[in-house]
Amino acid sequence: MTATPRRRALARELREARRSSGLSMRQVGDRLGWSESKVSRFERGVFGSEPDYDDVLRFLTAIGQPQSRQEPILRLVREINEPVWWEFGLELSTQTTALLDAEQRAHRILQTSVTVVPGLLQTRNYSRALLRETLLDTGNIDEYVEMRQVRKRVFGYRKLDEYAVVLDESTLRPIGTADTMVEQLEHLRELAEEPKISITVVRNDLDTGSYPGLAGGFELIDFGHDRAVVHVEHRSCGVFVDDPDDVRPFREVADRVRKVALSERESAELIAEYAQQYRRRKG
Incomplete structure (x- = not known):
């Protein structure tokens, strides 16, 4: 098992x-x-x-x-075998079911991303455009897209008290068409208005310089009672870290990254500015 x-x-x-x-x-x-x-x-x-x-x-x-x-x-x-994801008829890998399992039990999720908008926040069109560019085998794009939509149900779970994500400004780069980016950025702004969701951005400028998050993104999934796992996603798979001594540095990095990020209000304004730039490209 x-x-x-x-x-x-x-x-x-x-x-x-x-x-x-x-x-x-x-x-x-x-x-x-x-x-x-x-x-x-x-x-x-x-x-x-x-x-x-x-x-x-x-x-x-x-x-x-x-x-x-x-x-x-x-x-x-x-709750050990609750069939949360099986109901959706998706043939999911062991790695994916483990991630869904962990997110379902989370009281708090802290996430950082340096390159792209994280899967939990992606629109279908953004996911599809991204996967077309990054997957070596593009035959299962529909399944990957639907899996990311299933994961977003975590925001409706009563257990989840907080989802906080810190995005590097690079994640706002164009993926797909200008329409795709406008839709994605507006989706981020809408999610940020939810009480349990916090979205902040670290600027790419000379004042910020390097910061701990540049080493790579991760998802810190906290179950409460000092129990947590970290999921680090790679191109076609992911790695879980669950030893408390190994999880601790990720907590420290998450705290430091949140301190260098813009406020939630400033981040929303920056995202809106990018959305406006993409609208102008459409015209």
């Missing part, structure tokens, strides 16, 4: 809960009638087809986990 971010998160929660109890794996196994190796597999997320709710509840009870701390972990078990 693929170790999705949700399954890895469950395993990590179980492991850390047991460690905080002060009990060894052997002691927990004795309380449950399990072998030490079974406890070890349980804490590594090796559950078979899926984790058993009753086994997780017994495990948490055996280590003395208070009910207030049990519920978030049990919720992970209940």
